[in-house]
Amino acid sequence: MRFINAKKGKVFDGIFHLLFNNIDIILFCCIIYVKLMSYEKDISSGYLNKAVVFPIAASILILLSFSLLFKEKNRISFLYIVDIVISAILVTDLMYYRYFKDITTVAAIRNAKLLQGVSSSVGSVANAKDLYYFLDLFILLPLEKIYKRKKKSARPLIRRLVSFLVIFVVGIGMNAVVFYRVSKEQPTLLTAMSNRIYLTNIIGNVNFHLVDSYNYINTAIKNSKSLPEQRIKDIKAFLKENNNSTDETNFKGIGEGKNLIVIQVEALQGFVINQKVNGQEITPNLNRWVNKCLYFDNYFYQVAGGNTSDAELMSNNSVYPAQSGAAYYTYSGNKYDSLASALKDKNYYTAALHGNSEGFWNRNVMYKAQSFDDFFGEHSFNIDEKIGLGLSDRSFLNQSLEKMKKFKQPYYSFIVTLTSHFPFEAVDKYGSFNVGEYEGTFIGNYLKAIHYTDAQLGEFLDNLEKDGIMQNSIIALYGDHFAIPKDNAQQLFKFENESNNDYTWFKYQKVPLLLHFPNDQYAGVNHKYTCQMDLYPTLANMYNLPRKYMFGKDMLNGDSQKVIFRNGSFIDGENLYVSWSDTYYNMQTGAKVNETPKLKKEKDEYTKELQYSDDLLNHNLIEEFDNGGA
Known part of the structure; x- marks a missing residue:
């Protein structure tokens, strides 16, 4: 024992x-x-x-x-x-x-x-x-x-x-x-x-x-090594086919000789347009201008790690954001076939204007890379009123207008606003905006900030009209990216009385796009699914610019409704593919859809398209193509 x-x-x-x-x-x-x-x-x-x-x-x-x-x-x-x-x-x-x-x-x-x-x-x-x-x-x-x-x-x-x-x-x-x-x-x-x-x-x-x-x-x-010759040929063949513009006759050359004014608005998300809170219009000025413009109500942002700078990159170059990080930093040494470069070739004066520091997002380098003649950043403005990250939209837009009046015509003016950037410090500036039950919440503060920016945009657009600038200009105004991040999605869904799921989340990842023509011509609503990648091709057709290296499509011609997001999700006009859950939804009903051979083929093709864009940036292929490569 x-x-x-x-x-x-x-x-x-x-x-x-x-x-x-x-x-x-x-x-x-x-x-x-x-x-x-x-x-x-x-x-x-x-x-x-x-x-x-x-x-x-x-x-x-x-x-x-x-x-x-x-x-x-x-x-x-x-x-x-x-x-x-x-x-x-x-x-x-x-x-x-x-x-x-x-x-x-x-x-x-x-x-x-x-x-x-x-x-x-x-x-x-x-x-x-x-x-x-x-x-x-x-x-x-x-x-x-x-x-x-x-x-x-x-x-x-x-x-x-x-x-x-x-x-x-x-x-x-x-x-x-x-x-x-x-x-x-x-x-x-x-x-x-x-x-x-x-x-x-x-x-x-x-x-x-x-x-x-x-x-x-x-x-x-x-x-650090060269791409295989066949890969370069494949990319060049894809771009050639994608940029074939023989059928694009609508609005062809309508902008030739006219000024182009592009306004990128910080965190202007689509759900605020024609929406009210506590009985008040959130964006009364933009709502008024929507009725004077060609308004795209299914225009999706496609930004990735570069956020605002990605929106600039796509709108001016029609290439996808970097696979990781910010292209504005990683690829600032590349050659670009940009909107500014193409307009300069037609004797346009080109300028970018922004109220933040010149080095933010490497803009002082990237605007030169994209062939802008001038960049008017923080040091070019009188910083007489600061809100949030920099010069207030009110002061910035007023000073920008005075600068534009002195520009040699025709010109391309690329304007980037700032005040409606998170953390929304424009709250209650110049008069209180009553958001009712949303007072003190994330979405409530955003509604106040975007209401402030809306007032400044309204005054700016009204002054462009009053000063006669609109008579010889085409204006594109759009939002750069989301305002309400995923972590606060529940507040957005409550505000919109929607259910919280991936389909609904994507449905709200839209930003407004307004195209204004002289004398309010072509006013109306376009319901096609479109995206930031499509802006440059559309403007290229309107201004008779060459199309060589664009991944987007003309929104005013053809029937393409392709929207590819950097994370691999996509919309094909009928279905939405959510990459992180590997799930398909019907765009009209929100019902889940089983993968078909056609959808699988689209997924593979769109993944390849993202890789082609990555190769274009990684290997500075535009410079190689322009020098006769492949």
Whole structure:
């Protein structure tokens, strides 16, 4: 009996010592798993893919394996540091997701200095519950020191190496299974990363960042080499076919000799047009001008990590935003076949005007790259009234008008407003706007800010008309991107009395586009599905400009209703494809649609189109084509 009890005691002692000597590993695995799963839940659109458990476990094993190379006390410190790093990455990703509805990438971090002016915007989406991701670090810190003092054993190097290899190989093997399955189901997803949220939902956060880092380094290496000749020919053939304009007869040459004034309005989202709050029109001036313009009410923004700068890039060049980060920073050394460049070739004076600092979004470099004659930034204006990020829209638009009166005609004036930028500091400026029950809410503050900007736009447009400038000008006015981020979608859906789902979310990702012609000609509403990529081709037809390297289509000719989003989602005129949930919806009814061979073909073709645009930017192909390449 004594022998049996002694044996049991040894077993219990063995189990105790095993657990005690590895409690740091056990705690690490449990804590990181809970954090990674919590993150997945936070970015999932109402549905958590349970299969993500497998790749999360694999990534934890890979991280853990490296700790096994250290002696026990150093292992504890290593695991604690990894916990800190993972927690910081998760919270950063969550804040980025709430604001941009995207996942942080290496390229986005490279462009972080361009986001300094909107740090209050991104920082404001921080949530008190984010501290949850750091809570364990404060609890474990004193326990870590006590545990280190108690630990005596140190395993020999050979055992540590064997342990590392076994755990590492198991983790890599599990990941290989996951990546193989993903590559079979969606062949380009891991390389193009066109659908980052969906990818994160199926491979986990740690794996996503490993894949992103690998792709970033791999792309940098590949971009240092030439593209295969056949790939260049394929891109050139696609662009040639896409830019074939033989059938475009509507509005052909209507703008020749006339000034072009393009106004990009900060965060002007489509739902505010002809909408009221508390019995008052939100945008009474734009509502009035809608009736004097050709109004596109299904015009979608397509911005990505470059936000406002992406809207500028597409509107002026008809190329897609960068796969990651901001094209205005990454590709500022490229040659562009821009709207400003094409109009300059027709003896137009070209100028860009914006009330923020010249270096913000690298505009001082990018406007030169796009062949603008002049850029009037912050230092070109009297900063007599600041709201939010810079010069108020009221002062900016008034001063811009005075500058335009002195421009040599014909001219192209590209005007970018600022005051309605989040965090909406135009609230209650120049008279209160009563938003009723939405007072003090995110959407309520936005409605006040856009109401202010609407008043300034109304005065600006009225002055253009009064001063006779409109008689010899065509005006395009549009919003650059969303105002209400995904994190505040519930407020938008409540305001619009809509249900919260992916279809409804996309339905509201529209910005207004108003085209005004002299004497209010062609006023009416165009219901075609169109997008920012289509503005330049449309203006090119109106101004008889050559079309060579555009990915968009003329909105006033043809029957194309293609809208491709940077994350891989798309609209084909009848259906909506939501990339992060891999789901199709009927655009009219909102009902889910099963994938057909036709839809699968469209998905593959549109993914290829995004890749063609990436290749064009990555390899500066416009310069090569103009020099006779391929």
